[in-house]
Amino acid sequence: MATTKEQKQRKEDLSRNIKLFWKIVATGIGLVVLLFVLTGLGLFGSLPDHTKLENPETDLATEIISADGETLGKIYKDNRTPVDFEDLPQNLVDALVSTEDERFYEHSGIDGYGTVRAVAFLGSRGGASTITQQLAKNYFTERPSQNIVARIIQKLQEWIISIRLEKQYTKEEIIAQYLNQIDFLYQADGVRSASRIYFGKEPSELNVEESAVIVAMLKNPRQYNPRRAVSKEKSLQRRNQVFVQMVRNDKMSEAMKDSLKQQPIKLDYNPEGHNDGMATYFREFLRADLRKWIKENPNPETGEPYDLRRDGLRINVTIDSRMQKIAEKAVTDHMANLQEEFDDQNKKLSTAPFRDVTEKEINEKIIASAMRRSDRWRILKAQGKSEQEIKDSFLEKTDMTIFAWNGDIDTVMTPVDSIRYYKKFLQAGMMSLEPQTGHVKAWVGGINHQHFKYDHVKKGKRQAGSTFKPFLYATAIDLLHYSPCKIYSDGEYTIPAGRYGLSKDWTPSNSSGGYGNLKTMKEALASSTNTISAQLMDEVGPQAVVDRAKSMGIDTDNFDVTVSLALGTADVSLYEMVAAYGVFANGGIYNEPVLVTSIEDKNGTVLFQYVPESKDVMNPEVAYTTVKLMEGVVQSGSGARLRDTWRGQQGYGKVLTGYPYKLENDIAGKTGTTQNNSDGWFIGMVPNLVSGVWVGGEDRSVHFYSTTYGQGATMALPIWGSFMKGVYANESLGISKEPFPKPSNLSIEVNCAEYVDGMNSNDSGADDGSDQLDM
Known part of the structure; x- marks a missing residue:
């Protein structure tokens, strides 16, 4: 005791x-x-002040928004476009809070209970990091240090920043910021990009299973990523655990959990790289255009240029995503078929895909030029390699992925062989424009932006062939007050040497042959009669035609002002041609093509607003009369394939076995085919839409042998027909089927039937054929 x-x-x-x-x-x-x-x-290190907390430094993608409100694509360093809490579905919020921070609405940035539990059990029963702490870590602290003291300091910083964030923002704003900040891999920065890339929809449209997949990735976006083959099973298990957490927090019933756990993860993968998605050629052209705007319009607050890749600008453009989809499908469907036919016809051609040249010319000119323009040549030259060393490298076999219409192919070939392989592909360009505003509604610059970067809408310039003839006819109508009903003979016609600076006589031929017939101007344009074009050119002179084309937006600086312009020898871009044809549809008023309607910063402040500018360049009478001339091309000429009456050419393969467009409304247009069938054109219009198509090889020596396939009516017109059929099927687009509006003061007679009734014009309805371009 x-x-x-x-x-x-x-x-x-x-x-x-x-x-x-x-x-x-x-x-x-x-x-x-x-x-x-x-x-x-x-x-122990600076912490963000009130200003930084209010405006955290986050890279935001510039977003390109279509006229109908769809995202066409982005320009970014990080593919991040923030969304507000109101844009998040409740099931996503419930899944997030249930899984990541059950007491989120109860704490003020630090979960005391979770912290004590984490310390007591050394993290074996879960961590203590709240959603707010994770946001603080993502925004303002560095990667976790391996040093225990430094890590404690970092954790204290997270706590302090979390408390400040809770004072600065509402719970809803914190949730939105957190989900906007996460990198979900595959260029999916933030919840909006993740939703669009993994499921092809906006966040507000996510169902509970999809929301659970996104929340499952938060723990480790790589380890639990449903896109990666090695982590699919882990992603599924983690998603199911999210369901368990939602049941635990009364956000889902036990029965629903059991049902959803049986469902596989369903992805709708939509990559958002610069070569992916819609309007890739348009977006690339726009990016270059925006760089010019940025240089001229610095940020008024900082005086520094805007950064397209980081500042989260919103570019509102004129492209309509619905019309763009239709245009891209029309190009893809036709070009795949056309290429198949082209390849078949070249099987026995020793110089394939080239014609009109020798093997020596191919190697010394075409291939050699392509080598020098390639990235390989540029890179090796910058490395200090000699020219011979660079050339030798083009002969070494290497692994590469090449384009094919039925899917890319992994193969081994030399760079020289790949150049020749890519040269065989026919290219295409298409543009559609609303003539009353100049708004560009669709832009397809090529067949595949991943493999073919060159844009055939704005950058490419090729001979226009007979699509240039309406400028000649309009000049004659204006200066000479001609009617479409005026009659000419289609006989041989010579413009003598000395006139208009000609060094020798000029006598063009008609591609369809046959002379000695009388034809109205309307019939002559429909059949693309070269001899009548020569007569008109002699009456008005080439300078007047060049002036007319220039007033309509055509770049004529490099034109050779000569009589062969009557046959379309000048190089023009599809962009210029569609805009110029818009003058005819718009009663003589020219609107330069418009691509961007406005630009906003990340806060919605308008930085640029397009102000329409129009100019009268043609009398409405002349414009309408030229339209009536071009209606003849579709009524009875090469454009008649658009009508229900056309039955195709049987026995010519699927390219020519029928034209199922059945367009019966008033349509004005013109086909064009250049020498040797190197270029095929069709530009057509209805009152509120002008669309143009060009098809051809990258090199002029890559072309069809015969006019049957090489003409504009076969190469280009089917794309136009498919596109118009598609836009008419969508009535919400409001594309007109009405006649072109007639001027109230029309003084030129356009109804030839009353004056040439029953006249046998001998019109075969053939296309322009190979317009002869030799002087």
């Missing part, structure tokens, strides 16, 4: 230990408080 003295000693020891314990606790608390204070004062 202990003595009184021992008992007293024990009491004193206990009291001393208790005091020591509380001193240690108090000291610990004091040290923690001191650390908090010192950390808050920035002793």
Whole structure:
């Protein structure tokens, strides 16, 4: 039995230990408080102030928005476009809070219960990091340090920033910011990109299974990514665990959980790289155009240029995503068939895909030129390689992925062989424009932007062939007040040497042969009669035609002002031609093509607003009369393939076995085919839409042998027909089927039937054929 003295000693020891314990606790608390204070004062590293908390430095993608409100694509360093809380579905919010931070709505940035539990069980029963802490870590702290002291400091910084964030923002704003900040891989930065890339929809459209997949990735976007083959099973298991957490938090019934767990993960993968998605050629052209705008329009607050890849601008463009989809499908469907026919016809051609050249010319000119323009040549030259070393490298076999219409092919070939392989592909360009506003509604610059970067809408310039003839006819109508009913003979016609600077007589021929017929101007344009075009050119002179084309937006600076312009010898772009034809459809008023309607910064402030500019360049009478001329092309000429009466040419393969467009409304247009069938054109219009198509090889020596396939009516017109059939099928687009509006003061007679009734024009309805371009 202990003595009184021992008992007293024990009491004193206990009291001393208790005091020591509380001193240690108090000291610990004091040290923690001191650390908090010192950390808050920035002793261990600066912390974000109120301004930085309000405007965290985050790279935001510039977004290109179509006229109908769809995202066409983005320009970015990080593919991040923020969304507000209101744009998030409730099932996504429930899944997030249930899985990542059950007491999110109860704490003020730090979960005390979770912290004590994490310390007591050393993290074995879950961590203590709240959604707010994770946001603070993502925004303002560096990667976790391996040094224990440094890591403690980082954790204190996270806590302080979290508390400040909770004071700065509502819970809803914190959730939105957190989901906007996460990198979900595959260029899916933030929840909006993740939703669009993995599921092909906006966040607001996500169902509960899809939301659970996104929340499952938060733990480790790589380890639980449903796109990666090695992590699909882990992603499924983690998604199902999200369902369990939602049941635990009364956000889902047990029965629904059991049902959803049986469902596989269903992805709708839509990559958002610069070569992916819609309007890739348009977006690339736009990016270059925007760089010019940025140089001239610095940020008024900083005086620095905007950064397209980081500043989150919103570019509102005129492209209609619905029409763009239709245009791209029309190009793809026709060009795949046309290429198949082209390849078949070249099987026995020793110089394939080239014609009209020798093998020596191919190697010394075409291939050699392509080598020097290639990235390989540029890179090796920059490395200091000699010209011979560079040439030798083109003969070494290498692994590569090449384009094919039925899917890319992994293969091994030399760079020289790949050049020749790619040269065989026929290319295409298409543009559609609303003439009353100049708004460009569709833009297809080529067949595949991944493999063929060259844009055939704006950058490419080729001989226009007979699509240039309406400018000649309009000049004659304007200057000489001619009617479409005026009659000409299609006999041989010579413009003598000396006239218009000719060094020798010029006598063009008609592609369809046959001379000695009488034709109205309307019939002559429909059959593209070259001899009548020559007569008109002799009557008005080439300078007047060039002036007319220039007034309609055609770049004529490099034109050879000569009589062969009557046959379309000048190089023009599809962009210029469609805009110029818009003058005819718009009663003589020219609107330069418009691509961007406005530009906004990330806060919605308007930085640029397009102001329409129009100019009268042609008498409305002349414009309407030229339209009536071009209607003849579709009524009885090469454009008649658009009508229900056309039955195709049987026995010529699927390219020519029928044209199922059945367009019976008033359509004006013109086909064009250049010498040797190198270029095929069709530009057609209805009152509120002008669309143009060009098809041809990258090199002029890549072409069909015969006009049957090489003419504009076969190469280009089917794309136009498919496109128009598609846009008419969507009535919400409002594309007109009405006649072109007639000027109230029309004094030129356009109804030839009353004056040439029953005239046998001997019109075969053939296309332009190979317009003779020799002088």
